[in-house]
Amino acid sequence: MDINNSSPVITDIPYSAKLSAIVPKRKMIKSPVPTKFDETIVNGWIEAMKCSSPPHKKKNVYFGHDHLPNNDADCEFRLWQTKCPSALTSFDKIMMHAKGRKIALFLDYDGTLSQIVDDPDKAVMTKKMRATVKDVSKYFPTAIVSGRSRDKVFEFVKLTELYYAGSHGMDIMVPEMRSTNKQGDNLFQPAREFLPMMDEVFRSLIKSTKGIKGSKVENNKFCISVHYRNVDEKDWNLVVQCVDNAAKAYPRLRVTHGRKVLEIRPLIDWDKGKAVEFLLESLELNNSEEVLPIYIGDDRTDEDAFKVLKKRNCGYGILVSSMPKETEAVFSLKDPSEVMAFLQLLIRYKKRQSLLLNGEKQTSA
Numbered sequence: 001m002d003i004n005n006s007s008p009v010i011t012d013i014p015y016s017a018k019l020s021a022i023v024p025k026r027k028m029i030k031s032p033v034p035t036k037f038d039e040t041i042v043n044g045w046i047e048a049m050k051c052s053s054p055p056h057k058k059k060n061v062y063f064g065h066d067h068l069p070n071n072d073a074d075c076e077f078r079l080w081q082t083k084c085p086s087a088l089t090s091f092d093k094i095m096m097h098a099k100g101r102k103i104a105l106f107l108d109y110d111g112t113l114s115q116i117v118d119d120p121d122k123a124v125m126t127k128k129m130r131a132t133v134k135d136v137s138k139y140f141p142t143a144i145v146s147g148r149s150r151d152k153v154f155e156f157v158k159l160t161e162l163y164y165a166g167s168h169g170m171d172i173m174v175p176e177m178r179s180t181n182k183q184g185d186n187l188f189q190p191a192r193e194f195l196p197m198m199d200e201v202f203r204s205l206i207k208s209t210k211g212i213k214g215s216k217v218e219n220n221k222f223c224i225s226v227h228y229r230n231v232d233e234k235d236w237n238l239v240v241q242c243v244d245n246a247a248k249a250y251p252r253l254r255v256t257h258g259r260k261v262l263e264i265r266p267l268i269d270w271d272k273g274k275a276v277e278f279l280l281e282s283l284e285l286n287n288s289e290e291v292l293p294i295y296i297g298d299d300r301t302d303e304d305a306f307k308v309l310k311k312r313n314c315g316y317g318i319l320v321s322s323m324p325k326e327t328e329a330v331f332s333l334k335d336p337s338e339v340m341a342f343l344q345l346l347i348r349y350k351k352r353q354s355l356l357l358n359g360e361k362q363t364s365a
């Protein structure tokens with residue numbers, strides 16, 4: 001990838017392509033450019049939203065589920081783990097592949113380093129998790145790749161020694177960029193031209209969702225997130241209607257679906273996967289014989305990063321989930337506490353290696 005010349009802006013994608021990201025295929029509308037509020041679209045969205053909530057668990061295992069309901073689900077989960085094994089029990093196997101290579105770590109934030117909570121502003125990470133991430137970054141280059149704005153995720157993580165990619169990878173800060181980029185600073189923002197538009201959309205969504213009890217609009221700089229976690233299910237159609245209206249008013253934006261959140265973002269060919277490739281290249285970590293990237297995340301947006309690692313046939317995606325899900329990840333971890341346990345294993349492994357190396361040096365001296 002050419003850091004200086006890559007232009008991920010897509011100018012010519014029909015509106016229907018934007019919807020494909022969130023509407024189940026059988027509900028996709030035929031008309032490429034709907035001109036007014038379309039019931040079919042809304043129904044499709046609502047179906048996808050319902051599938052991601054506990055009473056509808058059985059319908060679709062792809063969208064984010066929060067709890068394991070019963071013993072059947074336990075069995076289902078164990079069966080799924082035969083395809084996507086625990087990164088804890090597979091730790092030695094992972095380390096065998098890491099032998100002689102430097103590990104580069106990519107960590108999602110919400111649902112990975114912090115528990116999913118009702119109020120997005122309260123998704124703090126524990127002190128123990130922060131200390132663990134700080135420790136692990138002493139041994140391995142570590143980046144946070146989040147859907148939140150870069151500033152906001154930094155406020156939560158508070159570790160200056162990490163690399164940060166906010167807004168689903170559309171806002172990257174790399175302290176020592178290999179070559180100076182067009183913008184002449186250490187920021188890479190492939191959707192910078194969209195900023196005024198994103199502010200407009202934020203303001204308009206704040207206004208239009210004002211009457212929807214429990215809704216929350218979050219400005220993530222290059223992505224506007226409309227949360228419906230605390231909205232009564234009977235009002236979800238109102239949320240969809242607001243998001244749909246905003247998307248129609250701004251054809252250069254697209255809608256995606258996360259964990260109880262609809263997000264509007266620039267229609268550009270850029271995602272967390274591209275961000276990982278960009279970081280690997282700009283940090284000179286893209287030689288797959290020398291570097292083993294590990295990406296840990298819980299969300300649909302993290303799948304783009306898992307896909308990239310799979311395609312490069314180098315590195316591992318680790319999905320954080322306590323439910324079976326369709327995924328491009330190779331391994332899994334149940335929840336943030338298992339993520340912390342995995343990071344601690346990495347630290348212990350590295351410390352042991354250093355001790356062994358020192359021992360060898362002393363013997364040969």
Ligand SMILES: O=P(O)(O)OC[C@H]1O[C@H](O[C@H]2O[C@H](CO)[C@@H](O)[C@H](O)[C@H]2O)[C@H](O)[C@@H](O)[C@@H]1O
Nearest residue numbers: 109110116117118120123146147225229259261
């Ligand atoms: O890429 P991530 O770091 O995982 O960010 C994805 C979104 O995470 C946040 O929302 C999610 O977590 C909230 C707090 O636990 C929860 O209340 C919400 O329902 C989840 O969707 C964040 O608020 C969004 O802006 C991020 O895009």
